[in-house]
Each structure stands twice: as C-alpha cells, then as structure tokens.
Amino acid sequence: MILNTRRNFFKQTFLGGAVLLFYNSSLYGAAEPLKTLTLVQEDLFPKAKELDVDTASYMLLILDHSRITASHKEFLRNGVQWLHEESLKLHGKLYYNLSTQKREEVLQEISEYGWGESWIEALLTYSMEALRSDAVYGVNKKDAAQKWLGFNAGLPHPKRAYL
Numbered sequence: 001m002i003l004n005t006r007r008n009f010f011k012q013t014f015l016g017g018a019v020l021l022f023y024n025s026s027l028y029g030a031a032e033p034l035k036t037l038t039l040v041q042e043d044l045f046p047k048a049k050e051l052d053v054d055t056a057s058y059m060l061l062i063l064d065h066s067r068i069t070a071s072h073k074e075f076l077r078n079g080v081q082w083l084h085e086e087s088l089k090l091h092g093k094l095y096y097n098l099s100t101q102k103r104e105e106v107l108q109e110i111s112e113y114g115w116g117e118s119w120i121e122a123l124l125t126y127s128m129e130a131l132r133s134d135a136v137y138g139v140n141k142k143d144a145a146q147k148w149l150g151f152n153a154g155l156p157h158p159k160r161a162y163l
Helices: 002-022 033-044 055-064 070-091 100-110 114-132 144-149
Strands: none
Touching: 033 055, 033 070, 033 100, 033 114, 055 070, 055 114, 070 100, 070 114, 100 114, 114 144
16 A cells, blocks of 8 residues: 555656656657647637547648748747646646646637737637548548538549648
C-alpha cells in the first residue's frame, strides 16, 4: 500500500512538474494539437461529424500544404497553445478535458480576443472547405456534406488530390 501511494505521489509530481516546466515553452499545448483542432472544429460545427466529414485529415492536409504559409501554420499551432492557456486560466484543465459546456465558455471567451476571433474564423473556414471537398481528398468520402449543402462540385472531378 505504501509503495502504491509513493508511486502515485511520484507520478503526480512528475506530471505536475512537466506542466509547469513546459507551460511557457513552445512544447506546451503541442502534445496533441490535432486532437484539439479536431475537437474545436466539432464544437464549432458539430454537423461535420454527423455528416462523416473527417476534419482532422483535412487539417493535416492544410498543415502540410506548401501553399499555406509557415506563419499561418504557426498561427494555427499557437492558437492551440493559447486555447489551452485560456482553458487552464478559466477552468484549470486543458481544453479537451473539459465538458462541452465549459469548452463553449472557453470558445466564447477567446472569441473576444483578436487572435481568438481570427483563429476561430480560420478553423470554420477549413471546416467549410472540408465539407465541400471532393471525395479524392478522403475527408468527405460519401459526399454527404455536399448533398446536405446542396453543393454541386465542378466537373470533371479531380483524378488525384491537389493538396
């Protein structure tokens, strides 16, 4: 029993120290940025998940695309860190560990900041792009989102992914 308690103490001390150590570094909030970006997109536009649109895969395409500037990619990644910082400030937990209601509160709060408004706008823009994407990109495989939007993609359909 004492060993188990001591083990838990060391584990909690290490994890707490890691959060404090990385809190102001570039590594903080970067452990699972795609998980956070995907959850934010689902919170902002839950219909995408219902339509089986893989916004996470689309974000990977964006973050790897040569025509997306390095500064914009950095802004998207920094937004994850800033979101987690705001989440910790408001609720003492990382964003993806919050309830739906508390995540909504965090999004409402960051939307009041210039960076937050721009970051949310970028994520919504990418969500809308994913909804209208051709099946060749692998994010809107069933074209369910296009049908839901009443969107008719141009012809001919691409034979390979442009991104």
